Amino acid sequence: GENVEQHPSTLSVQEGDSAVIKCTYSDSASNYFPWYKQELGKGPQLIIDIRSNVGEKKDQRIAVTLNKTAKHFSLHITETQPEDSAVYFCAAFRSGGYQKVTFGTGTKLQVIP
């Protein structure tokens, strides 16, 4: 089955710096890669996603890159702010006869003011 590895498990950055979180997947049939942000006491919230036919996507301060050949994708947050502090999850989806999803183990991001 699919295996998604996420690194690092914890990340501390100074406010204003950039943060990068990386995920690798094993199933070449995976074709959709979302990133979720989970704040304390809340469920995961989709913040950005990318499909397998796209290499990069950007939305204001966040961006996601995908390397299908290497089977890895990354989340980039620029000009970090304290409110970016949360746990971030990546996931790999495979559609087809039935939907298959595998999540990463999460990265706890702390933005230090």
Added chain:
Amino acid sequence: ETGVTQTPRHLVMGMTNKKSLKCEQHLGHNAMYWYKQSAKKPLELMFVYSLEERVENNSVPSRFSPECPNSSHLFLHLHTLQPEDSALYLCASSQERGAYEQYFGPGTRLTVT
């Protein structure tokens, strides 16, 4: 808010109790999901419902019993649970079963004593 609500938010139950978790989505979606979130482990997809029909059951023990009376409501009935079942149980919904974008509820924090 994401449009997905869950009750109760916290639940403590003994191993011989029977309880139910409730999820309601106000988004007009046709697919609903139950996930289990344990510390330091990836989110695990438990059940998938599409138009009130269960379409996936990912090897979940029978002590967890889902019910979907209509496309807006999803229940997870619990009985004779084990301490290792303590976790955050998340409900999610999407437009269709194959739709990638999922909206999560805030979860129910379950503690089995």
